[in-house]
Amino acid sequence: QKEVEQDPGPLSVPEGAIVSLNCTYSNSAFQYFMWYRQYSRKGPELLMYTYSSGNKEDGRFTAQVDKSSKYISLFIRDSQPSDSATYLCAMSWRNNAGNMLTFGGGTRLMVKP
Amino acid sequence: SQTIHQWPATLVQPVGSPLSLECTVEGTSNPNLYWYRQAAGRGLQLLFYSVGIGQISSEVPQNLSASRPQDRQFILSSKKLLLSDSGFYLCAWRGSDYSPLHFGNGTRLTVT
Numbered sequence: 001q002k003e004v005e006q007d008p009g010p011l012s013v014p015e016g017a018i019v020s021l022n023c024t025y026s027n028s029a030f031q032y033f034m035w036y037r038q039y040s041r042k043g044p045e046l047l048m049y050t051y052s053s054g055n056k057e058d059g060r061f062t063a064q065v066d067k068s069s070k071y072i073s074l075f076i077r078d079s080q081p082s083d084s085a086t087y088l089c090a091m092s093w094r095n096n097a098g099n100m101l102t103f104g105g106g107t108r109l110m111v112k113p
Numbered sequence: 114s115q116t117i118h119q120w121p122a123t124l125v126q127p128v129g130s131p132l133s134l135e136c137t138v139e140g141t142s143n144p145n146l147y148w149y150r151q152a153a154g155r156g157l158q159l160l161f162y163s164v165g166i167g168q169i170s171s172e173v174p175q176n177l178s179a180s181r182p183q184d185r186q187f188i189l190s191s192k193k194l195l196l197s198d199s200g201f202y203l204c205a206w207r208g209s210d211y212s213p214l215h216f217g218n219g220t221r222l223t224v225t
Binding site: 001017032036041042043045046049088090092094098099101103104105106 | 119120147155156157159186201203205213214215216217218219221
């Protein structure tokens with residue numbers, strides 16, 4: 001079992017829809033949670049960074065963390081064709097070597113006009 | 114503001130040839146630096162990371178090596194490329210262990 005599970009998709013939605021992207025994890029030591037957006041042939045771009053359980057909102061994006069269920073979500077409101085990309089979740093945890101990062105495999109999102 | 118530069122954007126190299134990919138970060142000092150590889154349709158694989166000049170940690174034993182000759186410069190190298198070295202190579206930095214990663218735009222390497 002992978003430490004971080006993320007449905008690869010593709011997820012296809014019509015323009016204007018609310019999108020829900022999710023990751024589950026097994027390591028209760030994860031402390032920090034991130035969402036990245038990656039366009040084709042580009043590097044991942046940081047969208048959201050959060051530490052605590054609950055919601056964090058930034059424009060059309062809302063990140064939700066539920067540590068008790070080991071589940072994080074990214075919601076996109078009023079989705080646009082420009083939101084079509086691969087979304088990666090990432091989680092940070094600490095070991096003797098320092099703070100390590102684990103990435104999900106990414107969910108490919110397609111928003112159709 | 115901080116920026117990360119990675120070059121070249123694309124590279125086609127024959128099997129057995131050497132490799133040198135360079136990454137530099139501007140606008141910060143003593144960053145943690147990382148090299149990742151992303152195979153088509155697969156996740157990010159951490160190759161190397163560095164917390165300071167000359168300090169390199171390798172996560173995956175393979176045909177590649179990394180060096181950090183200056184505070185904000187990170188180099189990925191190979192003496193002889195293999196076909197399996199093809200992929201999308203990403204450099205990333207963060208200011209501290211508790212900061213998120215920031216990625217460059219990557220180098221697409223094709224070994225023929």
